[in-house]
Amino acid sequence: MTVKQISVFVENKPGRLAAICRALAAKEVSIVAMSLADTADFGIVRMIVDDHPKAVETLAAAGFAVRETEVVVATVPDRPGGMAELMERFDSAGVDIEYSYAYAPGDGGKAVLVFRFSDNAKAEAALRE
């Protein structure tokens, strides 16, 4: 399944990440999943939230650089080899993973992985097969 993710530019400065979370909390936007990619100088926070348009609007108004991206979410069977099978599917479909992070939906179910692919549509097709 493809879902919308929001990416936010953050400086490597104390309090920036907290400022993002605080701004979302003030508008009662709930963060479902989050990952932080960083370099020596700056970071990119990636999030999946429950109210995507409201989150974008809130952060842009607060002066953050925000981007929307589409990512693919996939559930992983909870047994040895489950992850390997998933990866092999993407391999044989010939798509590259740009980045990935995991989250647990909190209802005790399976782990969910978020992927950004070189070709999201192709990866999705591979998942449906």
Added chain:
Amino acid sequence: MVYPSLSFDNGSPIHPVSAMDYLPVESLRALQLHRLKATVLYAYERVPLFRRRCEELGVEPRHIKTLSDIRLLPFSKKIDLRDEYPLGLNGASMLETARFHCSSGTTGKPICITNTPDDIAVWQNGAMRCLAMYGINASDVLQVSYGYGLFTGGLGLHYGGEGMGCAVLPTSGGNTERQVMLMRDLGVTAIACTPSYFLRIMDEARKQGVDFRRDTKLRHGIFGAEPWTVEMRDNIERETGIVAHDIYGLTEIAGPGVAGDCEFRTGLHIWEDHFYPEIIDPETLEPLPDGEVGELVFTTISRRGTPMIRYRTRDLTRLRTEKCPCGRTMRVMDRISARSDDMLIIHGVNVFPGQIEAGLLRVPSVAPHYQIVLSSTDTLDLFEIKVEVTQEAFTDNVGAMENLRRKVLEAVKSIIGLTPRITLVGPGTLPRSEGKIKRVIDNRRKGQ
């Protein structure tokens, strides 16, 4: 019988105030010599410091027989105005004085400049000729967002605009939200402010969802009072669709309206019938021929309040030798993107902030907001440039962002030959201008 209107905005190709711009060169030189002699005689009689310095050099007013004899006269500097604070260099009595202007500078006492009513008329004449040259006339609505007060920016453009018959909106600086609202609601066609303050106004307009092309009638920007680059001009014009004109001036010499650029953008025409320019070698103090780069020196040949003789501006430029296609005979100087006071010595290399600005703005998708931070440890200087990423330039891809950083680094490095540390920062996080902006933070220990 209906007679055609005599007013400029009704089809006349040239505004009467511009007539002097085209004075034949021989007449111009004769006028300059006449005014120079009169000014030297006046200052010799009225300004004790000038007389004392002339006497030390063995020069008397009668020795000025040609324009090139100006080189016999002593120089003056900002420090003289400061040392003689408040009125030591003034030639006019209080009875003759109409208005003071002061400039603070960065340290110590301010300097005070006296204007007689005639001085204000001369200054207004210079500002009007700039506005006329930009194509501004009585049908324009001019928003003056330079500070009003002791600073010459606000009142200088105000009088210039009124002289041209513009509808003047004296907003002064600050309250940027209201500046944008009034600009839109009153149909402002021209704005005068520092280029850095206009960037602030652009930010605010974006925030309010105001598109300059769609929602305003703004066509002209009149920018000066701080050095700015051609790259900054291009950036402003591309973003807003206005024409960004350059205006030059300094409190010591009058205020904005000493020089400006025409539509051919060959540089800035100096109103040299009032402000006589020289270029000197700042080391040897020898005059340099037209075409060579050096320090700009002005002699005010039409002013009486504080006549400045061979005043060293600390601005680096050159006077062009070729004629401007616009036909004006007033000499053209290169636009000033460097003041010698602003020069930084980093790792033993001379660097001007304008060079860094030029490099940064060659990278599309970088916001025109930057800050140069210098600090030192025991052994070395740290040289950092902070640059804002724009909303548009930000991508979700770490590699692409790293690439952007590398591009900025390469662009700056290719100009200054040094490798600064480039730090990308979020939009709107660097300090914004309320007038003149401070883009260099030098935390290095003194004496280095």
